[in-house]
Amino acid sequence: MTLQNKRLTEEEFLKQRQEILTHWPTGKDVDLQEAVDYLKKVPEHKNFAAKLRKASEEGITLAQPRAGVALVDEHIKLLQYLQNEGGADLLPNTIDSYTRQNRYNECQVGIEESIKENRSMLNGFPVVNHGVKNCRKVLEAVELPLQARHGTPDARLLTEIIHAGGWTSNEGGGISYNIPYAKSVSLEKTILDWQYCDRLTGMYEEMGVEINREPFGPLTGTLVPPSMSNAVAIIEGLLAAEQGVKNLTLGYGQCGNLVQDVAAIRTLVEQASEYFKTYGYDIELTTVFHQWMGGFPADESKAFGVISWGAATAALAGATKVIVKTPHEAMGIPTMEANAQGIKATKQVLNLLKGQRLTMSKELQAEMQLIKAETKCILDKVFELGKGDLAVGTVKAFETGVMDIPFAPSKYNAGKILPARDNNGAVRYLEFGNIPMSKDIKDFNRQLLEARAKTEGRDVSFQMVVDDIYAVGKGTLVGRPE
Numbered sequence: 001m002t003l004q005n006k007r008l009t010e011e012e013f014l015k016q017r018q019e020i021l022t023h024w025p026t027g028k029d030v031d032l033q034e035a036v037d038y039l040k041k042v043p044e045h046k047n048f049a050a051k052l053r054k055a056s057e058e059g060i061t062l063a064q065p066r067a068g069v070a071l072v073d074e075h076i077k078l079l080q081y082l083q084n085e086g087g088a089d090l091l092p093n094t095i096d097s098y099t100r101q102n103r104y105n106e107c108q109v110g111i112e113e114s115i116k117e118n119r120s121m122l123n124g125f126p127v128v129n130h131g132v133k134n135c136r137k138v139l140e141a142v143e144l145p146l147q148a149r150h151g152t153p154d155a156r157l158l159t160e161i162i163h164a165g166g167w168t169s170n171e172g173g174g175i176s177y178n179i180p181y182a183k184s185v186s187l188e189k190t191i192l193d194w195q196y197c198d199r200l201t202g203m204y205e206e207m208g209v210e211i212n213r214e215p216f217g218p219l220t221g222t223l224v225p226p227s228m229s230n231a232v233a234i235i236e237g238l239l240a241a242e243q244g245v246k247n248l249t250l251g252y253g254q255c256g257n258l259v260q261d262v263a264a265i266r267t268l269v270e271q272a273s274e275y276f277k278t279y280g281y282d283i284e285l286t287t288v289f290h291q292w293m294g295g296f297p298a299d300e301s302k303a304f305g306v307i308s309w310g311a312a313t314a315a316l317a318g319a320t321k322v323i324v325k326t327p328h329e330a331m332g333i334p335t336m337e338a339n340a341q342g343i344k345a346t347k348q349v350l351n352l353l354k355g356q357r358l359t360m361s362k363e364l365q366a367e368m369q370l371i372k373a374e375t376k377c378i379l380d381k382v383f384e385l386g387k388g389d390l391a392v393g394t395v396k397a398f399e400t401g402v403m404d405i406p407f408a409p410s411k412y413n414a415g416k417i418l419p420a421r422d423n424n425g426a427v428r429y430l431e432f433g434n435i436p437m438s439k440d441i442k443d444f445n446r447q448l449l450e451a452r453a454k455t456e457g458r459d460v461s462f463q464m465v466v467d468d469i470y471a472v473g474k475g476t477l478v479g480r481p482e
């Protein structure tokens, strides 16, 4: 398959499908028509796209945790607890790391060990090994829509199984589930593989089943400048739309400065809508705001402060959905109770702020214009590199460092970009690498960092980046010198 941003033909799709469904025995239980018939019987209140639409119309922000354990019955108990005790509005199925690397044999070992040890020996739900019937068992045990949340470069079999299993949303994308999640998986391969996943979604839509797609907004979750993360989100949205996806949630990871975060969400909606219109895609667009994805304070009370700030920002931005963190974030996988506490704290704030929005101001306007201009610089270059083909342009953009994600493990990422916070905690570009920003944008970013340097009595330097990475965990937003 040559890479191009063009809808897969049925022949190209079915040829891949035949092979993909043999990658694990559970693939043989996937039958597209039977799956459509099952999905059409899923009640509306358990359809992810429908619930997002309702929230968007009502102007409310939904709360969704992350959660996943090795065994089906324990996973069901966990999700029921997060639904009933936590008050979650949407439910996740966080998938384990072996599944994300297509290492299903090791999942099998993890499942057996979990049974033996009577505790989860995997860091998520091994959905491919559990298969369609168990996905349906999970769906039928809860009263909320289900989504797969993972980090899978090749998610073709996973996507086939989750949707046949009645789950009506899938997170991920060819960039966002490669660059932050893999070291040596080619970007061309993951874009091709995610075109398959999006084409399958498009086929369900054409057969009358609504399926939501959610590119992974936060990327490395470490000081990613809003314009870089918005550029990735818009590209993955456009690539998905070309394959027939209709219902998209574009996302963004909280940086911490209120005006910048609200500007990022508002600009994401505006700019993505402009591109969908330009390229003739009729998309139902919603947004997801991820509570702080960087280092967390170990102290649980302080962690609740970070969680609540993320909830407040999501509400004031008017995001359709907020992804919830837990007071165990600094430790690792949360207990069921801690996970529920994160949701309850979040919903308390969402309810207190219901109907409130950050009003327009000259600062907010200026930040939106800056993010829009920076994002346009990046996307214009991507289209130019691809000679109009977005998929080809994206691969070339990463090869040349035009697109560059801070602190990404992938060897296909240039890693020349360096972000740091300005004096108000907004994330700025300290080093641009080969990112093609205009001179006035570069000067403006520099100016803001110089202002911080002056306040702190030190030079703009890499030390600022290091200080900012540890700051939130140590209790501040900006990493001031000690």
Ligand SMILES: CC[C@H]1O[C@@H](n2cnc3c(N)ncnc32)[C@H](O)[C@@H]1O
Residues within 6 Å of the ligand: 066, 067, 068, 069, 094, 123, 124, 125, 325, 329, 332, 333, 334
């Ligand atoms: C994207 C990274 C986030 O996913 C969270 N996470 C990963 N696996 C699980 C899991 N199995 N249960 C709950 N939270 C999880 C992790 O704590 C981090 O906040």
